[in-house]
Amino acid sequence: EVQLVQSGAEVKKPGESLKISCKGSGYSFPTKWIGWVRQMPGKGLEWMGIIYPGDSDTRYSPSFQGQVTISADKSMSTTYLQWSSLKASDTAIYYCARDGGSSSYYFDYWGQGTLVTVSS
Amino acid sequence: SYVLTQPPSVSVAPGQTARITCGGNNFGSKSVHWYQQKPGQAPVLVVYDDDDRPSGIPERFSGSNSGNTATLTISRVEAGDEADYSCQVWDISDRSAVFGGGTKLTVL
Numbered sequence: 001e002v003q004l005v006q007s008g009a010e011v012k013k014p015g016e017s018l019k020i021s022c023k024g025s026g027y028s029f030p031t032k033w034i035g036w037v038r039q040m041p042g043k044g045l046e047w048m049g050i051i052y053p054g055d056s057d058t059r060y061s062p063s064f065q066g067q068v069t070i071s072a073d074k075s076m077s078t079t080y081l082q083w084s085s086l087k088a089s090d091t092a093i094y095y096c097a098r099d100g101g102s103s104s105y106y107f108d109y110w111g112q113g114t115l116v117t118v119s120s
Numbered sequence: 121s122y123v124l125t126q127p128p129s130v131s132v133a134p135g136q137t138a139r140i141t142c143g144g145n146n147f148g149s150k151s152v153h154w155y156q157q158k159p160g161q162a163p164v165l166v167v168y169d170d171d172d173r174p175s176g177i178p179e180r181f182s183g184s185n186s187g188n189t190a191t192l193t194i195s196r197v198e199a200g201d202e203a204d205y206s207c208q209v210w211d212i213s214d215r216s217a218v219f220g221g222g223t224k225l226t227v228l
Contacts, residue, residue: 045206061217106208113162
């Protein structure tokens with residue numbers, strides 16, 4: 001069974017750093033792209049970026065380029081999303097999602113989401 | 121960057137057919153995917169590549185893509201279909217995924 005299990009909720013202060021994770025199982029982890037998606041409170045889905053764990057090839061949405069870093073450790077079947085200096089506006093649920101494997105990049109399995117709260 | 125436009129809300133009575141649209145330029149060259157998201161839950165893929173259904177998704181869910189509009193059709197709507205529905209494409213020029221703003225389906 002394919003599963004993506006994300007790390008738990010975080011409460012941070014502005015300016016702090018953070019790294020959240022997404023661990024895949026039930027399939028060949030290195031061979032499927034994994035994307036990250038933001039959902040701000042009461043809002044829609046926003047695509048942040050995508051990584052191919054096999055070689056760590058990474059692509060970012062222009063809106064998130066330079067704001068976050070996406071990485072992967074294929075030996076741990078885990079991808080990461082990190083911030084060096086959080087802002088209150090980073091408060092959101094963050095989902096990881098697996099690419100279904102076609103050239104049209106749809107997301108067939110999703111993690112349960114990680115709630116990040118940034119507040120002073 | 122590429123923009124997908126969805127109506128904020130659609131309402132339908134149980135047993136009727138719901139149609140949720142997603143507008144964008146040059147849709148004919150892109151494959152459209154649809155996600156269902158219920159409150160407090162992660163999104164679920166319900167249609168991919170315009171009109172394919174993942175295993176486990178009822179046949180009541182179908183998709184189409186024509187011209188500049190893609191449509192998610194839910195036949196014989198049930199109370200359990202009440203959710204937010206979002207469309208998504210891959211923009212080859214930007215090498216980015218793009219989501220529509222989402223449509224809240226209300227079952228009356």
